Amino acid sequence: MTPAHDTSQKGDYPWWLVALAVIAVALAVVISSGVYRQVFSIVSAGIGITIFVTLVGFFFATALGLGIALMALSDRAALRQIARFYTEVIRGIPILVLLFYIAFAGAPALVVAINFLLSPLISAGAIEPMVVRDLSLMWRAIIALSIGYSAFIAEVFRAGILSVDKGQIEAAKALGLSRTQRFRLVVFPQAIRVILPPLGNDFVAMVKDSSLVSVLGVADITQAGKIYASGSFRFFETYSIVAYIYLILTVGLSLGLRRLEKRMRQGQRA
Secondary structure (H helix, E strand, O other), rough: OOOOOHHHHHOOOOHHHHHHHHHHHHHHHHHHHHHHHHHHHHHHHHHHHHHHHHHHHHHHHHHHHHHHHHHOOOOHHHHHHHHHHHHHHHOOHHHHHHHHHHHHHHHHHHHHHHHHOOOOHHOOOOOOOOOOOOOOHHHHHHHHHHHHHHHHHHHHHHHHOOOHHHHHHHHHHOOOOOOHHHHHHHHHHHHHHHHHHHHHHHHHHHHHHHHHHHHHHHOHHHHHHHHHHHHHHOOHHHHHHHHHHHHHHHHHHHHHHHHHHHHHHHHHHH
């Protein structure tokens, strides 16, 4: 017998989505004319930068997070300790603080390290030494977001991999599959069903946290709104449009991820 709670949830009509759609349409009508139209045309110029920073940052964060998760599950104690140290330290630092640190302390150190590695080529005159300004503020922000989110994503991957039944892993070992083959053919296809929902939540969160790059002067949505509002003093109109754009992006992503999760559950049942 299905619990009453589950039945009521299954039959719930998504009135919240209807309310959001009505608000979105109303704001779209308002934006189509008057000062809101001017504000939207200026602020929307930063959408491309916001999407680029989010996609590239999330890609690197996912790759780094997967590597840290595999280290945390390694048979070697040293690798497990390094992964744990990295995860705890990075998760304990606010994203904004990490952004400033990477931009103004980490970037110069990275340039010094690159010049040291390329010193033979630099001494031979084959290439010019790299200077700090060669690493743009946008890429510094991407590096910071990637590092900051990689710690959270690493825990998502670790939990997903641990959710796979150990009996299946032992069966794969008995069949003679290598560690890489076991991960690729047995572990990951099952773990991704557990990993995808929280990973999607982290992606939506990064869309919002990408607004922090505006403190470095990166021309994203928030920075475009900040510049326009400070010059026109139309703070209400400007930040209403900024919030509207972010809301459209995040709600659209959330709905898409829910649909994908639903399809994966249906495929699992089949």
